[in-house]
Amino acid sequence: MEKKNLKFYIIKFINILYKIYKLFYYKKKIINLRKKILNYNYKYHVLNSSNILDYQYDKLFSKLEKLENLYPYLKNKYSPTKLVGARYKSLIFFKKIYHNIPMLSLNNVFHKNDLFKKFFLPINKIINKSNFCCELKFDGIAINLLYNNGILISAATRGDGFIGENIIKNILKIKNIPHVLKGENFPKILEIRGEIFITKKNFKKLNEQKFGKYKVFSNTRSAAYGILKINKCINKKIFNLLNFYGYGIGFTDKIIFLNQQEVLTKLECFGIPISKYTKVYYSYDKIINFYKYFKKNRNLLPYNIDGIVIKINNIKKQNILGYTNHAPKWAIAYKFPSQEKLTLLKKIIFQIGRTGVITPIANFNTVNINGVNINFATLYNINEIKRLNLKIGDYIVIQRCGDVIPKVTNVIINKKLLKKRISISIPKLCPSCNSILKKTLNNILYCTAGLSCKDQLKAYLKHFISRDVININFIGEKLINKLVDKNLIKNAIDLLNLNSNVLSQIDNLGNKSINKILQSLQDKQKVTFNKFLFSLGIPEMGIVTCYHISLFFKTLEKFLNTNLTELRSIKNIGKKTSLNIFNFINKQNNINIIKNLLKKIKIIYPKNILKKNYFYQKKITITGKFIFITRFNLVKKLIILGAIINNYISKKTDILILGTNTTSSKLLKATKLNIKMINENKIISLFQKYK
Known part of the structure; x- marks a missing residue:
């Protein structure tokens, strides 16, 4: 009996120890x-x-x-x-600032043939004989410095090109940025564009010393960005590690420069540091030689560059060529080839998107390219696996396209490892819902289960709530994942009909968050017709296609009553897209979903715009902050009323809407051009009139 009791207590003691461990x-x-x-x-x-x-x-x-x-x-x-x-949510908050002239990006090319076809050939068709200013493309952070009467009054990051973050407090701590311009002939208002960067030597110093609480940075660009975004800094010496080079101007109220070379010369006269590696060439071959020289010798430079920038030197010719929505047509970045690394492929993961398409993701041993650790890369579709003859255990070449997107470019087959190569098993069943997978004519694998597949449903709902679609606040990806995993929602209608009983079943979701979510869903969602079409998630119907279709049909009723012949007659709509639309609108289940969505969503049609309203077809610019309305809602309402929103002032601007803390340069230009200005109170009274 005693032995049994002893055995019992020993087991109990072992269990307690195991639980503690x-x-x-x-x-x-x-x-x-x-x-x-x-x-x-x-x-x-x-x-x-x-x-x-x-x-x-x-x-x-x-x-x-x-x-x-x-x-x-x-x-x-x-x-x-x-x-x-x-x-x-951003961990550090800075005030937003609007650029007087947009800070556009540059189009990129990586190959000599593309440079000729996409840049030189189109230019030669419009402009005969040009010389080009060639500059280095620094791997840093683009900023905009605003000088008023020669005094630095603001500094902003590029942001989205129209709105940046005001980082003036940190910019004033950088030694080689002048607080006051040199000389006397500078314009009253002058925007200077340039690049903040950190040298290789200072980058090493930064990571070795760690400057107190600041962690090790992975690359020079992230280091420059990280320092610029510091809100409170104990060790101010950290800003001495940053450098600045000017490369151009934005808005100016006085000087008209003849060419880019003159711009750089003037900036230097004003005390703005510029790169000494700038050359003007008439010959295409000399431009290529400039590129090749720095491609070969870039490691000898004290800072990182990722290519060269080629600009038409003559500013009148620049103005003739103009801009696209995101980049000038008169300049291009000719980038160096991306760095490549060799690594071992461990496995392939198959992911499901919102339209059911199966995307293979390569998982490999971690490689570091340009300071970023990478161990996953998309293979786009199963055709890519076959094209590369890819197998588990292969040595693969990983490249960062444009130094951003990881890509598997090649397979290195080692004869010694041939026996260890394992064929990749292409799934026959959906990894999420076990439905039978089918193939398109292009051999693209997809799940046929639709929104009954949880992974498809999650991806679709994330698309549905996004800013480009219905734009629902306070609902994020993680909440959607939890709601779907717990079978609490099965479609977009369930999402729009969320209530406190459903949301209370989600872990770590407090009453405040629940109330915010319910408040955002309480009012009927208002969206334009093109965004409503985009919300339906019809395959091959992207945001641009939806816009063209909305202009063609004008109403949902006409869209739902269309036929295949009419669909194929629409410009820019192909046979595949037409068939997808036709199949979608001929399924009763989809029509039922649309009817239910309309109970929670109000579609705004172009025909609903009152053409005689105050804002119709007016070109409007906005400046400053607003008390009773958010900028997003202000812009949204103006667009509904048929206004054309611009982020800069020009002779064609009809109205400047003023908030508080307005941009002085916009006010100055509007006054000079005699542009009508109205304040927030006037705007709100007009909105009430056209409600």
Whole structure:
């Protein structure tokens, strides 16, 4: 009897020890996961540099959530799982600033043939004989400096090209940016465009010294961005590591420059540092030689460059060529080939998108390219696997296209490892819902289950709530994942009909968050016809196609009553897209969904615009902050009333809408051009009139 009791207590003691061990083991695991996720958040939001794909991040987050649910006593308020939507919120806040003239990007080319076809050939058709200014393309952060009477009054990042972040406090700490311009002949208002960067020597110094609490940066660009975004800094010496070079001008109220070379010369006279490696060439061959020289010798430079910039030197000719929506036609970035790394392919993961298309994702041993760790790359579709003759265990070449997107470019077959190569098994069933997979004529694999497939449903709902579609606030990707996984929503209608009973079943979602979500869903969602079409998720119907279709049909009723012949007559709409639309509108289930969506969504049609209203077809620019209306809603209402919104003042501008803290240069230009100005109170009274 005593032996039995002894055995019982020994087993009990061992179980207690095992539980204690388990507790400490998982506690350590949870702490490490939290540190990892918080570190990725820091890199993503503060440094503008992510070295983890969304798939990896979501996997880590899901793992942490599961462990915290298994061991609820290990939860704490500082865990990333407690910060609802934290990944989408900036960790450091700066005031927004509007550029007087948009800071556009540059079109890129990577090959000599593309440079000729996409840049030189179109220019030669419009302009005969031009000389070109060739400059280095710095791997840094583009900024806009605004000088008023020679005094630096603001500095902003590029942002989206129209709105940047005001970083004047940090810019004033950078030694080689003058607070006051030299000389006396500078214009009253002058915007100077340039690049903030960090030299290789200073980058090494930064990471070696770590400057107190600041972590090691992965590359020179993220280091420059990280320093610029510091809100409070104990060690101000950190800003001495940054450099600045000017490369052009934005808005100016006085000087008319004849060419780009003169712009750079004037900037230097004003005390603005410029690069000494700038040349003007008439010959195409000499431009190519300039590129080749720096491609070969870029490692000898004290800073990182990722290519050269070629600009038409003559400014009158620049104005003749003009701009696209995002880039000038008179300049181009001729970039160096992306760096390549060799690594071992471990496995292929098959992901499902919102239209059911299966995308293979290559998972390989981590490689570091330009300071970014990469271990995943998309293979686009199963045809790519066959084209590359890809197998598990292969050595693959990874390239960052444009130094951004990871891509598998080649397979290096090692004869010694031939026997160890494992063929990739193409799935026959959907990895998410086990439905039978089918192939298109182009051999594209897709899941036929539609929104009954959870992964498809998640991807579709994330598309549905996005800003380009219905634009629903306070609902993020993580919340959608939880709602779908718990079978609480099965379509977009369920999402729009969310209530407190459903939301209360979601872990870590407080009453404040629930109230915000319900408040955003309470009013009927108002969207333009093209965005409503985009929300339906019809295959091959992107945002541009939806816009063309909305202009053609003008109303939903006409769209739903169309036929295949009419669809094929629409310009820019192909046979495949026409067939997809026709099949979609001829399914009763889809019609029922549209009818239910219309109970929660109001479509705004072009015909609903009152043509005699105050704003119809007026070219409007907005400046400053507003008290009773957000800028987003202001723009939205103006567009509904048929206004044309511009981010800059010109002779053709009809109205300048004024908020508080207005841009002085816009006011100055509007006054000079005698443009009508109205304030927030007037705007609101007019909106009420046309309600």
